[in-house]
Amino acid sequence: MASVAHEPAAGGPGRGPQSPADAGGHRPGWKAVLQRVISLREGSIIVVTVVTAIYFAANTSSFFTGTNFKTLLPYFAPFAILAAGEVFVMILGEIDLSIGAMYLFAPILFFKMNTSVGLPLVPAVIVALLMCAAVGAVNGFFVAVIGINSFVATLAMLFTFEGLALIVSKGTPVATPGASLHTTTQNVTHIVNGHAVTLPEQVNHISTFAKIFGGGTYSELIWALVIVGILQVVLTFTRWGLYTVAIGSNKLGAAEAGVRVKLVMIRNYVLCATLAGLVGIFEAVRAATVQPDPAGANEILFLAVAAGVIGGTLLTGGSGTVVGALIGALFLGILKEGLVLQGVNANYLLFYTGLAIIVAMTANVYVGRVRRGQGSG
Amino acid sequence: MADPPNTQPQVATAPTEASDDVLRVEHIAKRFGPVTALRDVSLHLKKGEVLGLLGDNGAGKSTLIKIISGFQKQDSGRMFLHGQPYEPKSVDDARAKGIDTVYQDLALIDELSVYHNMFLRRERVMRPVPLLNNREMKREARQALDGIGINIPRIDVAVARLSGGQRQAIAVARTVNSDSDIILLDEPLAAMGVKEGAQILDLVARLKEEGRVSIIMILHNYVQVFEACDRVNMIQDGRITLDRPTSETSVEEITNIVVDEYRRAREEEHAEAARSGASTSDGPPPDGAPQPS
Numbered sequence: 001m002a003s004v005a006h007e008p009a010a011g012g013p014g015r016g017p018q019s020p021a022d023a024g025g026h027r028p029g030w031k032a033v034l035q036r037v038i039s040l041r042e043g044s045i046i047v048v049t050v051v052t053a054i055y056f057a058a059n060t061s062s063f064f065t066g067t068n069f070k071t072l073l074p075y076f077a078p079f080a081i082l083a084a085g086e087v088f089v090m091i092l093g094e095i096d097l098s099i100g101a102m103y104l105f106a107p108i109l110f111f112k113m114n115t116s117v118g119l120p121l122v123p124a125v126i127v128a129l130l131m132c133a134a135v136g137a138v139n140g141f142f143v144a145v146i147g148i149n150s151f152v153a154t155l156a157m158l159f160t161f162e163g164l165a166l167i168v169s170k171g172t173p174v175a176t177p178g179a180s181l182h183t184t185t186q187n188v189t190h191i192v193n194g195h196a197v198t199l200p201e202q203v204n205h206i207s208t209f210a211k212i213f214g215g216g217t218y219s220e221l222i223w224a225l226v227i228v229g230i231l232q233v234v235l236t237f238t239r240w241g242l243y244t245v246a247i248g249s250n251k252l253g254a255a256e257a258g259v260r261v262k263l264v265m266i267r268n269y270v271l272c273a274t275l276a277g278l279v280g281i282f283e284a285v286r287a288a289t290v291q292p293d294p295a296g297a298n299e300i301l302f303l304a305v306a307a308g309v310i311g312g313t314l315l316t317g318g319s320g321t322v323v324g325a326l327i328g329a330l331f332l333g334i335l336k337e338g339l340v341l342q343g344v345n346a347n348y349l350l351f352y353t354g355l356a357i358i359v360a361m362t363a364n365v366y367v368g369r370v371r372r373g374q375g376s377g
Numbered sequence: 378m379a380d381p382p383n384t385q386p387q388v389a390t391a392p393t394e395a396s397d398d399v400l401r402v403e404h405i406a407k408r409f410g411p412v413t414a415l416r417d418v419s420l421h422l423k424k425g426e427v428l429g430l431l432g433d434n435g436a437g438k439s440t441l442i443k444i445i446s447g448f449q450k451q452d453s454g455r456m457f458l459h460g461q462p463y464e465p466k467s468v469d470d471a472r473a474k475g476i477d478t479v480y481q482d483l484a485l486i487d488e489l490s491v492y493h494n495m496f497l498r499r500e501r502v503m504r505p506v507p508l509l510n511n512r513e514m515k516r517e518a519r520q521a522l523d524g525i526g527i528n529i530p531r532i533d534v535a536v537a538r539l540s541g542g543q544r545q546a547i548a549v550a551r552t553v554n555s556d557s558d559i560i561l562l563d564e565p566l567a568a569m570g571v572k573e574g575a576q577i578l579d580l581v582a583r584l585k586e587e588g589r590v591s592i593i594m595i596l597h598n599y600v601q602v603f604e605a606c607d608r609v610n611m612i613q614d615g616r617i618t619l620d621r622p623t624s625e626t627s628v629e630e631i632t633n634i635v636v637d638e639y640r641r642a643r644e645e646e647h648a649e650a651a652r653s654g655a656s657t658s659d660g661p662p663p664d665g666a667p668q669p670s
Contacts, residue, residue, distance in 0.1 A: 238507065238509060249488035254486060
């Protein structure tokens with residue numbers, strides 16, 4: 001067993017899925033399991049997240065409960081989707097700050113398309129997302145073709161489109177189309193002391209549209225898992241992912257090898273902006289209100305970028321993981337939910353979140369060093 | 378910068394009409410802003426031939442390679458591939474037409490594995506879902522590397538972990554493996570140990586024997602040029618100043634040409650300095666061979 005634990009994990013430096021099965025077939029000890037986990041690119045954030053969850057479970061009574069899981073979801077699923085798109089830009093070695101504006105602008109577009117233009121709900125969503133995609137293409141054009149630094153270009157787009165969102169909405173919140181509740185009185189049967197008792201009750205309904213697009217309890221979680229799953233496969237097992245890593249690692253080299261660098265970069269910006277618009281619509285449907293609030297959108301933008309970085313994607317490019325971003329978002333969600341459950345004063349919440357991110361990243365970097373140290377072939 | 382008087386015979390400016398030329402380059406010029414990289418370059422490449430390209434740093438060798446490989450476009454001049462006009466629109470386009478390149482900066486992607494690098498832009502994918510067929514790529518990469526006798530212990534590690542020579546070998550193997558009929562090698566022996574360099578030269582010799590591919594190779598080491606090449610072209614100051622089969626020239630002759638060039642440049646500098654009235658106390662240029670910087 002000891003020999004297993006001291007052997008460098010053979011899959012270490014490679015990319016996730018090729019870590020070989022345990023050669024001997026005997027059950028690996030916990031050390032070996034731990035080492036296997038750490039040898040993943042996502043390993044360090046997994047360890048940090050589990051430790052955080054254990055901490056809150058030990059210090060609060062209601063952390064590991066079903067209801068708490070449901071309240072945790074909105075703190076986590078939207079960021080996972082946003083971060084998944086952002087990871088594709090970050091691996092290029094670029095950044096997209098305009099996702100805050102897409103998050104804000106898409107539901108307003110959706111509202112306008114539905115109410116002013118008169119499109120049905122789903123086509124209105126599609127048009128809103130197409131417009132986000134177009135903005136993403138413009139982002140990509142400025143960064144990849146014109147050659148503006150991506151931080152500056154997308155910051156300008158962030159301001160521009162948050163401003164446009166305020167202009168178009170006149171700064172007034174409106175009810176999200178298709179997300180309103182309607183209440184009916186139904187006969188509901190309960191079993192009480194072995195007797196079937198049927199009583200009329202008030203039951204709230206949301207439309208199927210709302211259930212799918214963010215209103216249902218697990219709707220965003222399912223979207224998040226599906227999107228993250230697909231994008232991780234795209235990143236690891238397709239040409240698109242390969243070229244994304246290649247550009248982030250050696251842009252000139254990728255171009256010389258024949259990779260169409262500008263096209264791939266624009267495509268990734270389109271993906272990122274579209275996903276941000278989708279999350280904006282989800283959140284507007286979930287809250288049943290389209291809220292033109294740039295400050296809130298900016299906070300969401302930074303948390304999404306943080307989720308990507310915490311998850312193990314380098315801001316310098318060339319390396320990253322979508323699943324890591326999901327776990328990074330989960331970490332941020334657990335942190336916020338745990339602090340709330342511990343009864344931390346609302347004024348202290350941001351303060352503790354900041355400290356916790358610093359501590360987590362320090363642990364993350366340290367564990368990462370252990371991973372690379374053992375991975376040398 | 379003043380043009381030096383052309384005392385060298387302009388051998389290659391008008392290529393002879395030869396039917397066995399796979400590639401002809403005629404009167405190519407290229408400027409980068411104020412810098413003239415190529416003034417007027419013409420050369421030709423026969424089928425199965427290994428052509429060595431010599432010249433000092435900055436003489437324009439790499440620019441010429443980048444133009445032929447479709448990475449950059451010339452300002453003027455024409456190229457012919459198998460007698461047909463050849464105007465590559467991109468690296469991919471040039472590759473589709475059978476011209477592939479090993480660049481001086483290797484074009485390797487540090488973060489990607491050896492086999493992903495070898496198959497970059499030629500990935501094997503599964504059907505019908507176009508997922509990467511990593512198993513197939515690993516197998517073929519291993520075969521290709523074994524076939525040309527290059528020893529890379531593990532092909533699933535990122536190339537960042539390999540030595541300079543191993544990286545160079547992978548870049549060369551990638552190109553050789555690409556079914557191209559013209560291969561451009563920009564300093565394939567840079568950063569290589571003696572043994573690794575010998576392996577690459579062996580590989581070139583083997584390709585020459587097979588006679589399938591034609592090769593243009595930029596080299597710095599004259600001895601290696603005479604070992605590997607059928608013919609040698611010298612680029613000086615954006616022009617071809619020498620075009621001769623290696624059997625009709627020698628290391629000494631080429632060294633002398635370079636030294637002469639160096640002397641003449643120095644003398645001109647002195648003349649210039651004297652003309653502008655600023656007398657210099659520099660001695661005459663040293664007699665030894667120039668130190669390529």
